[in-house]
Every structure is written in C-alpha cells, then in structure tokens.
Amino acid sequence: MDQVSRFYGGPGGLVAAISSALDSAGLDRTQLRPADLAPVDEFHIRGRAASLEIVEALGLGAGSHVLDLGSGLGGPARTLAELTGCTITGVDLTPEFCEVATALSEWTGMAAHTRFRVGDATATGLPDGSVDGALTVHVAMNISDKPALYAEAFRVLRPGGRFVVYDVLQGEGGDVHYPVPWAHDSSTSFLATLDDMRELLPAAGFDVLSEVDSSDESLVWFRQMRARIERDGPPPVTFAAFLGDAFGQMAANQVANLAERRIRTVMYTCSRPL
Numbered sequence: 670m671d672q673v674s675r676f677y678g679g680p681g682g683l684v685a686a687i688s689s690a691l692d693s694a695g696l697d698r699t700q701l702r703p704a705d706l707a708p709v710d711e712f713h714i715r716g717r718a719a720s721l722e723i724v725e726a727l728g729l730g731a732g733s734h735v736l737d738l739g740s741g742l743g744g745p746a747r748t749l750a751e752l753t754g755c756t757i758t759g760v761d762l763t764p765e766f767c768e769v770a771t772a773l774s775e776w777t778g779m780a781a782h783t784r785f786r787v788g789d790a791t792a793t794g795l796p797d798g799s800v801d802g803a804l805t806v807h808v809a810m811n812i813s814d815k816p817a818l819y820a821e822a823f824r825v826l827r828p829g830g831r832f833v834v835y836d837v838l839q840g841e842g843g844d845v846h847y848p849v850p851w852a853h854d855s856s857t858s859f860l861a862t863l864d865d866m867r868e869l870l871p872a873a874g875f876d877v878l879s880e881v882d883s884s885d886e887s888l889v890w891f892r893q894m895r896a897r898i899e900r901d902g903p904p905p906v907t908f909a910a911f912l913g914d915a916f917g918q919m920a921a922n923q924v925a926n927l928a929e930r931r932i933r934t935v936m937y938t939c940s941r942p943l
C-alpha cells in the first residue's frame with residue numbers, strides 16, 4: 670500500500686504547483702467551476718464524460734450522502750455534488766491527493782459538499798449502512814484484495830442504495846504495457862477480468878443492474894486527447910502535474926493497451942438488495 674501512495678504522491682507541493690499553473694494561465698481561482706479542473710482532477714479514462722454517466726447511474730438527489738472509494742483529487746465527487754446537491758465523503762490512500770482535493774473544493778465553492786480523508790478503501794471505518802450511494806473509479810487496479818473492497822462498499826451502503834464501479838480490467842490481448850497511469854510495473858497492478866467481476870460483485874451481495882464496456886470510446890478519448898495536446902499544447906494543468914514526464918509514455922502505452930485489447934474499461938451499476 671505504501672508503494673501505491675508513493676506512486677501517486679509526488680515530492681510534495683502539488684497544491685502550490687496547480688495554483689501557480691492556473692495563475693500563469695490567467696485563470697481566477699475564485700471563479701473556477703468543477704468542470705474547469707477536469708483535465709487534472711477527473712483522473713480516469715474518459716474524464717468528466719464518465720463522471721456524468723456515474724451521476725446518472727447513481728440516481729441520487731440533494732440530501733443524499735455518498736462515499737467515493739479512492740477519491741483521488743476529487744473530480745468525480747465535485748461533479749456529483751455540483752449536479753445533485755448531495756454530500757460526499759472521499760477516502761483515499763494518498764495524503765497529498767486528499768490535501769489537493771480539499772483545496773480544489775475550496776476554490777470551486779464545493780467545500781460544504783465534500784470532505785476527503787486519508788484511508789484505505791477496504792476498511793473505511795464508516796458505520797454500517799450509513800451512505801445512500803457509493804462509487805469507485807479507477808481504484809481497484811491498485812487493490813489485490815478485491816473481495817475486501819466490494820465487501821466494504823456493501824457494508825457501508827444502505828439497503829436499496831446503488832454502488833457504481835468504473836474500472837480498468839484485464840483484456841484478452843495479453844499483458845499490459847507499462848508504465849500506465851496507475852503503476853510503473855506489475856508489482857502494484859492487479860487487474861480483474863470480466864469473468865472475475867461477474868463473480869466478485871454478486872459474491873459481495875450486490876445485484877448487478879448493468880455492465881457497460883466503454884473500451885472503444887476509451888481508445889477514441891485517448892487518441893483525441895493526444896491529438897489535441899499535439900495541436901494546441903496541453904491545458905494549464907494535466908495529470909502530468911503529479912505523474913511527471915512519464916505521463917507522455919503512459920498515455921502512449923494506454924493507446925496501445927486499448928488498441929491491442931490488453932485492457933478494457935467497464936462500468937457496473939449495482940444495488941444492495943432491500
């Protein structure tokens with residue numbers, strides 16, 4: 670686990686780095702909307718578009734309380750909070766990401782709706798049945814004990830509540846080309862297959878309402894992102910703020926991983942039976 674949080678947490682100073690990149694681009698931090706930060710804080714394939722699908726799938730309204738397991742820099746949480754009015758607790762292993770997520774919520778006026786705490790998604794410490802909805806986005810790739818992750822989501826969710834999983838799965842095309850945006854090598858990468866997921870989620874107690882494979886859209890998204898950066902240059906802040914220079918190689922590998930069917934992106938909408 671230390672190895673995972675070391676991969677994501679950089680040398681420190683990420684809040685200041687993002688802040689000065691926004692200042693240099695002439696963006697007023699007090700006027701920011703959550704969507705303005707998507708190139709840096711929606712840290713998953715298909716970015717904000719995928720978060721909008723998750724909002725839809727969760728079907729929650731104002732007054733709901735939601736748990737985001739592995740909340741990163743908080744993009745999905747802020748998107749959900751802004752569009753529904755719900756409140757969200759994010760739990761993430763990487764202390765620096767929790768610090769940045771808290772600052773970004775302050776800048777975008779979302780601080781009253783989100784809080785981010787350092788913790789392990791397989792043991793959050795939240796009370797049983799205490800949340801109306803839960804999500805986990807591109808996190809399980811770093812977690813070897815997937816039964817523990819899904820059991821924890823089931824435990825904290827109230828009966829009738831929904832749990833949305835959007836993750837990267839192992840494809841049929843062979844071993845992943847590393848580095849990727851979640852790991853330098855296979856030592857911290859634990860991809861489930863489609864068949865694994867079809868066992869894991871029901872085994873945790875969930876009813877699986879839908880399984881949507883977006884791998885083709887993911888390939889288009891990565892190609893378009895790379896073409897846009899080549900044409901217009903990068904946006905003021907990107908994942909390179911914390912992934913560093915390796916991000917270029919990671920993005921190129923992801924295009925190959927998707928094109929060669931080595932990875933797949935799949936979203937599951939589940940419910941905890943009443």
Ligand SMILES: C[S@@+](CC[C@H](N)C(=O)[O-])C[C@H]1O[C@@H](n2cnc3c(N)ncnc32)[C@H](O)[C@@H]1O
Pocket residue numbers: 670673674677710711712713738739740741742743744745760761762763766788789790791805806807808811812850851
């Ligand atoms: C690729 S990022 C995704 C972040 C966020 N869900 C998003 O979509 O923008 C993966 C995140 O999972 C977190 N993570 C990995 N293993 C974890 C664990 N066992 N418990 C909590 N967070 C974890 C990392 O710290 C990182 O922030």
